[in-house]
Amino acid sequence: MDSYDVIVIGTGGIGSAATYHAARRGARVLGLDRFPGGHANGSSHGETRIIRKAYFEHADYVPLLERAYALWNALEVASGETLFRRVGIVECGRTDGSIVPGVRQAARTHHLPLEDLRPVDFGGRIPFALSADMDAVFEEQAGFLFVERSVLAHLRLAEAAGARLAAGDEVTGWQASADGIVVETAHQRYQADKLIVTAGAWAAGLLADLAIPLFVRRKHLHWYACGAPQYQADNGCPCFFYETPDGLFYGFPEVDGGGVKVAEHTGGIDIADPLADNKAVDPQDRARIEDFVRTCLPGVSTTPLQHSVCYYTVSPDGHFIVDRHPQYGNVAFAAGLSGHGYKFATVIGEVLADLALDGTTSAPVGFLGAGRAALAR
Ligand SMILES: Cc1cc2nc3c(=O)[nH]c(=O)nc-3n(C[C@H](O)[C@H](O)[C@H](O)COP(=O)(O)OP(=O)(O)OC[C@H]3O[C@@H](n4cnc5c(N)ncnc54)[C@H](O)[C@@H]3O)c2cc1C
Incomplete structure (x- = not known):
């Protein structure tokens, strides 16, 4: 069975960024997706996404946006592509x-x-x-991001940093234990120390034990x-x-x-x-x-x-859920991005790499935790 430091399930908008950030930190990363990068079956296609900082949804997102902006800038430099048009x-x-x-x-x-x-x-x-x-x-300071181009830039740079990408295979389940993680796909089984789940519209199924209403x-x-x-x-x-x-x-x-x-x-x-x-x-x-x-x-x-x-x-309150799994500290996830998450892809990718590799992050994501009252059934 192939073995990795980190497996990412779902390399779409957020998972492509998480794969990149985990790989650039030196981890051996496998990114799994049912579809090839930039596909039009989920939530990260349609050419463009708005990015803005003065966030009406909640002012607590602004520090994350400050970091997201810095990382978008770094991604443009690293990829050599125009990803962000600052039209306001x-x-x-x-x-x-x-x-x-x-x-x-x-x-x-x-x-x-x-x-x-x-x-x-x-x-x-x-x-x-x-x-x-x-x-x-x-x-x-606002504007728009080219979404498919940005997903592909994250994936290309992740590969350049040593990540392996396996598209075209469906993840059918995963198990966590003291020995690590086993991920099963339609065709293979893989092993890893850590798992990141970024499955977009399919998150509820892959995080079924959390019973988060999405x-x-x-x-x-x-x-x-x-x-x-x-x-x-x-x-x-x-x-x-x-x-x-x-x-x-x-x-x-x-x-x-x-x-x-x-x-x-x-x-x-x-x-x-x-x-x-x-x-x-x-x-x-x-x-x-x-x-x-x-x-x-x-x-x-x-x-x-x-x-x-x-x-x-x-999600029930329209806010993202970015956290470690409450039972399995070696599993991090982002879910319920509620139609406003792409502008945060860079920073959430970085946070998920921190949570998976270090078990913690210095980014202010506490308000997005899975234990908040609004998510209780
Ligand atoms: C119409 C629309 C407009 C939007 N406008 C904005 C905007 O202007 N600004 C903004 O910031 N945000 C916007 N958003 C929200 C933003 O695009 C999403 O929050 C974000 O792109 C979600 O990314 P994701 O990684 O969660 O999902 P996806 O990009 O869909 O990634 C999930 C991936 O997981 C894979 N996957 C799932 N299950 C499995 C499995 N079992 N096996 C293998 N692979 C699996 C999928 O194939 C997919 O590639 C908009 C969303 C939509 C739909």
């Missing part, structure tokens, strides 16, 4: 809503630069529309044709995030003529397994997005160019 983000919502006040709160707590926008800023340097009852802020939610991404140059990333168009009475909508400037990408953060249907999902366009989802485009994105057409389906794995 405009966040809009009612003054009595939760997004803009949450962004301001995080910025205040952590002294992050944030610009208050006025109605006069819209329609000019910012091509979007702002209704009279909305407030808006601009975070210049919901897999189908989400649609839509790209629309746009001839207006002010919506192009090359012309400085920012990302956007709107809190409207109909829900939370967000999107990205046009990159390389591919259209403006728009999606809804709220909504979505819970499903059992992405592998059994038909991934068809949902006309109701499309209609909601197109209403948003007509209202808030003047100059963007509702002519669809592309559509993709991706999956959120949602």
Whole structure:
């Protein structure tokens, strides 16, 4: 049986980073995945992901984001690729809503630069529309990541650091004991001292003994044709995030003529397994997005160019779960990234390597622990 220091189950968004960080620390690492790197079956595809620091979800994420930003920068240098476009983000919502006040709160707590926008800023340097009852802020340090390109960069650098990657094999189970870990796949058995589980939408099955309630939610991404140059990333168009009475909508400037990408953060249907999902366009989802485009994105057409389906794995409180297994100290995992985890891939990868190799981490991830009350059944 092949033997390793660390086995990573799932080398998608987070696992590719964990594989890289464990390997660059000198460990003998095996990364296992059912699919090849950059695949479109889980949660880390669709070209781009928003990255921002003034975090409305909770200000406690900001120190992790500071580290994530440093690691994204280091990854770009190490890979020689552009992975992060720092175009900024405009966040809009009612003054009595939760997004803009949450962004301001995080910025205040952590002294992050944030610009208050006025109605006069819209329609000019910012091509979007702002209704009279909305407030808006601009975070210049935000932008977007190229997601598949970043997964592949992590995997390539992991291999260069000595990791072995085995894609195309399904992990069917694992056991931990005082002697270490045994991982079984459809074709092989492997042994390791430590295990990292980063299985995305399949985490509940591979961490079944923890009984964490995780919901897999189908989400649609839509790209629309746009001839207006002010919506192009090359012309400085920012990302956007709107809190409207109909829900939370967000999107990205046009990159390389591919259209403006728009999606809804709220909504979505819970499903059992992405592998059994038909991934068809949902006309109701499309209609909601197109209403948003007509209202808030003047100059963007509702002519669809592309559509993709991706999956959120949602925890009961919408916060990530990053911890060691309560019974097996040699098992670390990240799960329930709840539709906002990719921007943290670098830092969570580093944290998981710390937890697996050292049993502890200096990163402030205590608030993401598996023992928190919100996760109790
Ligand atoms: C539509 C959409 C928009 C999003 N927008 C943003 C955004 O703007 N900003 C942001 O920060 N985040 C965003 N997110 C969230 C972010 O993309 C995810 O949190 C993150 O990419 C999840 O990574 P993961 O590693 O957990 O899952 P995945 O990348 O899916 O990786 C899990 C891997 O485990 C493998 N695996 C699972 N089970 C097995 C098994 N039994 N055997 C072998 N392999 C297995 C899978 O094949 C897969 O490769 C978005 C998500 C979606 C779906």
